[in-house]
Amino acid sequence: MDSVVITITSGKGGVGKTTTTANIGTALALLGKKVVIADADIGLRNLDIVLGLENRIVYDSVDFIEGRCKLRQALIRDKRAGELYLLPAAQTRDKTAIKPQQMVDMINELRDEFHYILIDSPAGIEQGFQTAIAPADRVIVIINPEVSSVRDADRVIGLVEAHQKGPAMLIVNRIDSARVKKKDMLSVEDITEILSSQVIGIVPEDEEILSSTNRGQPVVLNSKGSAAQAYRDIARRIVGESVPLTMPSTGSFWQKLFGRA
Amino acid sequence: MSSFRELLFGKKSAEDAKSRLQFVLIHDRAEISPGLFEEIRNDIIMAISNRLNIDPSYISINMDEESGERRLLVDVPLKNSRRPTATRSTNN
Ligand SMILES: Nc1ncnc2c1ncn2[C@@H]1O[C@H](COP(=O)(O)OP(=O)(O)O)[C@@H](O)[C@H]1O
Ligand SMILES: [Mg+2]
Numbered sequence: 332m333d334s335v336v337i338t339i340t341s342g343k344g345g346v347g348k349t350t351t352t353a354n355i356g357t358a359l360a361l362l363g364k365k366v367v368i369a370d371a372d373i374g375l376r377n378l379d380i381v382l383g384l385e386n387r388i389v390y391d392s393v394d395f396i397e398g399r400c401k402l403r404q405a406l407i408r409d410k411r412a413g414e415l416y417l418l419p420a421a422q423t424r425d426k427t428a429i430k431p432q433q434m435v436d437m438i439n440e441l442r443d444e445f446h447y448i449l450i451d452s453p454a455g456i457e458q459g460f461q462t463a464i465a466p467a468d469r470v471i472v473i474i475n476p477e478v479s480s481v482r483d484a485d486r487v488i489g490l491v492e493a494h495q496k497g498p499a500m501l502i503v504n505r506i507d508s509a510r511v512k513k514k515d516m517l518s519v520e521d522i523t524e525i526l527s528s529q530v531i532g533i534v535p536e537d538e539e540i541l542s543s544t545n546r547g548q549p550v551v552l553n554s555k556g557s558a559a560q561a562y563r564d565i566a567r568r569i570v571g572e573s574v575p576l577t578m579p580s581t582g583s584f585w586q587k588l589f590g591r592a
Numbered sequence: 593m594s595s596f597r598e599l600l601f602g603k604k605s606a607e608d609a610k611s612r613l614q615f616v617l618i619h620d621r622a623e624i625s626p627g628l629f630e631e632i633r634n635d636i637i638m639a640i641s642n643r644l645n646i647d648p649s650y651i652s653i654n655m656d657e658e659s660g661e662r663r664l665l666v667d668v669p670l671k672n673s674r675r676p677t678a679t680r681s682t683n684n
Contacts, residue, residue: 477609478609482616514606517609521609525617
């Protein structure tokens with residue numbers, strides 16, 4: 332199978348890597364693709380709870396690496412989205428539990444069977460990050476429109492290139508179009524100019540993200556909101572459809588009511 | 593001081609964010625910290641003013657980046673008399 336391995340990373344923590352991985356993975360599966368989303372954040376696993384699959388984990392990727400199970404046994408099927416599988420991270424180990432080459436070998440084993448394998452990278456630029464990008468065909472860097480996130484992203488983009496994985500593509504997450512309009516927040520144009528990289532998605536700040544994460548239901552499963560739409564658009568761009576990049580309206584009720592967004 | 597416009601519409605902080613990022617990223621990418629850059633700047637001023645009559649306060653030394661190419665741009669306006677008579681003989 333012609334599989335594509337995409338690592339989602341950022342440098343800075345808390346910018347939305349896990350949320351993005353869960354939603355794009357789910358959206359790709361809803362497009363009829365066979366998808367694995369792999370959690371590479373060993374010791375701080377979260378994809379399971381964001382997806383609402385935390386109670387179903389028996390084995391994880393470290394169990395496979397250390398020979399306690401077959402890779403198949405570690406995969407958890409998410410029946411809500413067709414052929415979507417989670418490969419969980421170990422929660423009680425650290426980032427050194429999987430070496431870059433072991434990650435490459437493990438992901439290669441999945442390539443025959445799946446169209447897309449998304450890897451949720453840990454924050455930082457140390458070994459965990461290097462392990463997460465080692466098997467990648469493409470790398471997506473998540474950015475929030477604020478100075479420290481953009482600066483960290485620049486560093487990561489450089490490292491991605493140094494590892495021959497470039498050019499990295501950007502997703503600008505948590506943008507608030509009303510604040511951008513007031514020039515009180517960096518715009519997507521500002522960010523592309525500063526980082527000179529290609530943007531493949533613009534995701535608005537959206538209250539729905541918190542409530543859907545509370546329930547363990549990625550927004551793409553059932554929401555018509557602006558973040559959900561943005562994730563679906565990204566999934567369609569990933570499969571090769573040409574979907575124009577538009578500035579999403581900000582998802583808050585008041586902004587919608589007064590039409591500011 | 594904030595202008596009436598800023599009070600009314602809020603400060604355009606995005607412009608500050610952009611220019612500050614552009615500055616810091618040039619240094620990050622070149623792996624030349626602002627402190628090291630300051631030292632280089634002083635070295636250059638020293639080297640030139642040893643031989644030429646210049647006013648250090650008019651020298652501008654900047655890092656610039658265009659389509660992935662980094663440059664150090666040094667602009668030194670010269671005074672009319674070419675050589676500082678006093679310091680020249682100290683060299684050689
Ligand atoms: N577009 C968004 N709108 C609102 N909240 C968001 C958005 N994206 C992420 N968040 C929130 O930001 C926090 C960090 O997100 P997470 O995906 O865990 O980041 P990371 O994996 O990069 O550490 C979470 O509370 C998440 O719900
Ligand atoms: Mg995370």
